[in-house]
Structure formats: C-alpha cells, structure tokens
Amino acid sequence: MGAYAYVAPQSVEEVVAILEEHASSGDRAQLLAGGTDLLVQMRTVDREPRTIVDVKKLAETNRLELGGDEIYIGAAIPSAVLFENEELKALLPGLLEASDLIGSTQIQGRATMGGNLCNSSPAGDSIPAMIAVGAICDIGNGSGGRQIPVEDFVTGVGTNVLESGELLLGLKIPRPADNSRDAYLRFIPRTEMDIAVAGAGVSVTIEADGTCSTARVGIGAVAPTALLVPAAADALIGTQLDDDALNAAGEACTAASSPITDKRGTAEYRRKVVAVLCRRAANIAKQRAAGA
Numbered sequence: 001m002g003a004y005a006y007v008a009p010q011s012v013e014e015v016v017a018i019l020e021e022h023a024s025s026g027d028r029a030q031l032l033a034g035g036t037d038l039l040v041q042m043r044t045v046d047r048e049p050r051t052i053v054d055v056k057k058l059a060e061t062n063r064l065e066l067g068g069d070e071i072y073i074g075a076a077i078p079s080a081v082l083f084e085n086e087e088l089k090a091l092l093p094g095l096l097e098a099s100d101l102i103g104s105t106q107i108q109g110r111a112t113m114g115g116n117l118c119n120s121s122p123a124g125d126s127i128p129a130m131i132a133v134g135a136i137c138d139i140g141n142g143s144g145g146r147q148i149p150v151e152d153f154v155t156g157v158g159t160n161v162l163e164s165g166e167l168l169l170g171l172k173i174p175r176p177a178d179n180s181r182d183a184y185l186r187f188i189p190r191t192e193m194d195i196a197v198a199g200a201g202v203s204v205t206i207e208a209d210g211t212c213s214t215a216r217v218g219i220g221a222v223a224p225t226a227l228l229v230p231a232a233a234d235a236l237i238g239t240q241l242d243d244d245a246l247n248a249a250g251e252a253c254t255a256a257s258s259p260i261t262d263k264r265g266t267a268e269y270r271r272k273v274v275a276v277l278c279r280r281a282a283n284i285a286k287q288r289a290a291g292a
C-alpha cells in the first residue's frame with residue numbers, strides 16, 4: 001500500500017518529473033490547486049493514498065497578464081483574486097461572473113478556474129463561460145507543452161485530455177474588442193451554493209449599426225461535457241439580436257443538449273431552461289457590448 005505525501009514544487013519541470021516518476025513506479029500522484037473539489041472527494045469517495053502535488057507555487061500557474069491581444073489567466077489563481085481585478089472584470093464580465101458563482105466567499109478564496117476545468121464536471125460553472133470567450137488551455141508537459149481549445153479539453157464526466165506528466169498552466173483568451181463582451185447565467189434550484197441545472201455563456205460583437213458580427217455560445221450541465229454550440233452562434237450572427245434570433249439561438253441550445261434527469265430537474269426541464277438562459281445571456285452580452 002502506498003503512502004500519503006504532499007509536495008509543493010517550484011517549477012513546471014519539477015512537477016512534470018514528479019508526475020512521470022510516479023507514473024513509471026505505479027504510485028499515484030494528483031495535482032492540487034485550491035482543493036475545494038479534491039479535498040471533498042478525498043473525504044467522501046476516494047480515500048486512496050497518493051502524493052499530492054501542489055501547483056500553487058509555480059510562476060506559470062499564477063501568471064495574470066492583460067495583453068493587447070491576449071489575456072492570460074494562470075490555472076492556480078483563486079476566483080477571489082480574479083474578481084478583485086477591475087480591468088479583467090470589465091473585459092470578461094461573464095467569465096468572471098461564472099467564476100464568482102462558485103461556492104461561497106470562503107470557497108472563492110481557494111477555488112480556481114483551472115481546478116474547475118480539470119475537475120471536468122458537466123456542471124462546472126466556468127467551463128461554458130470559458131468556451132464562450134474562446135479560451136485555449138495552455139498545457140505544460142515534458143515536451144514543450146501543447147494548447148487545446150476548452151471545448152475540446154473535457155472528454156466525459158470527470159475526464160479530460162490531460163495525460164500522465166501533464167498539467168494545466170493557464171488559459172489564453174483573445175482580448176475582446178471594445179464592442180465585444182460576454183455574459184454567463186446559470187439556474188440552480190435554490191438561491192445559494194448549489195450546482196447548475198443548466199448554464200449558458202455567450203459572447204457577442206456588436207457593430208455600430210447594432211448588427212451582431214461574431215458570437216460564441218457555450219452551454220453546461222445539459223450534456224456529459226460543456227458544449228460549444230455553433231448553431232446557436234450562427235442564429236445570432238448577422239442579426240440585430242431581435243427576438244427571432246434569440247429564440248433561434250435558444251432552440252439550437254435545446255437541440256444540442258442531451259441532459260439527464262436527476263433530483264435537480266428533469267431532462268425536459270433542462271432542455272427548456274438552457275434555451276431561456278442562452279436568450280437572456282445573449283441579451284446581456286449585447287447590452288454590454290453596445291455600452292462598452
């Protein structure tokens with residue numbers, strides 16, 4: 001039987017070496033960011049010994065850069081720290097709202113967007129919002145790293161593309177133009193601290209004449225993974241985001257959904273709710289883009 005251990009490496013090379021050593025010896029190693037999923041899982045469903053590899057001490061996972069073309073959000077930055085950054089909030093209000101919805105104030109002091117994505121829950125709130133803003137995963141490994149769009153990162157319930165010896169370093173997001181903004185909405189069965197019945201993130205670009213020239217729509221909690229819905233974006237692009245366009249985008253989200261029925265809602269209910277959330281989020285994104 002293995003043993004519990006905790007290590008806090010100072011470099012990506014060290015993390016990769018530790019992960020690879022464990023993989024080759026057959027011992028288990030698991031990455032830790034805020035621990036708000038991992039520690040709960042260790043107390044409830046998975047108590048097996050392992051080496052916990054803390055990624056919070058790395059420069060790369062704490063990098064926050066608001067460049068002229070690209071925004072970089074390190075995978076280990078707590079939601080609370082991100083939400084204090086007014087420029088980031090102004091540029092990516094939907095993504096920041098999604099991250100701010102996670103848990104309570106205490107949870108947000110620890111929880112990270114990287115952990116939300118790597119936990120790979122269908123209901124992870126920040127994932128559809130990341131998809132909506134076109135976020136790319138910056139993955140570290142022993143061979144120069146790789147990049148993959150968020151919509152291709154999660155492969156199933158609790159699974160993702162990360163291979164042995166890999167970690168998520170951060171998210172690369174195209175800096176939105178002044179006339180481009182996002183919004184994220186979720187629905188939960190009670191007012192606080194629950195997971196989504198459905199969620200929708202939308203980003204749009206609005207031209208001077210009110211026409212929507214670009215759009216991306218991400219939905220969550222209505223399929224085994226969060227989804228990019230190109231048909232919903234197509235329904236918005238080229239329109240004034242009038243009721244017909246918003247309804248068509250909502251219907252495209254319903255059509256893309258393959259939800260389950262559980263204690264939070266039936267599959268039929270989720271299909272309807274995701275359409276409503278898409279319509280409302282698109283409308284909020286439009287107001288923001290027009291006023292930005």
Ligand SMILES: Cc1cc2nc3c(=O)[nH]c(=O)nc-3n(C[C@H](O)[C@H](O)[C@H](O)COP(=O)(O)OP(=O)(O)OC[C@H]3O[C@@H](n4cnc5c(N)ncnc54)[C@H](O)[C@@H]3O)c2cc1C
Pocket residue numbers: 030031032033034035036037038039040055061075076101102103104107110111112113114115116117118119123124125126162166167168169193194195196
């Ligand atoms: C009370 C409570 C309320 C919550 N409410 C919500 C909610 O409303 N919405 C929601 O979406 N979630 C919610 N959560 C779940 C959780 O807080 C979020 O998923 C959070 O974002 C996880 O981030 P973390 O940094 O704590 O991840 P951790 O728990 O540290 O890690 C999560 C998983 O990702 C892996 N991992 C972490 N970082 C990396 C990395 N850099 N590279 C590769 N793998 C990595 C870990 O090994 C682990 O498997 C809640 C949790 C609690 C306890």
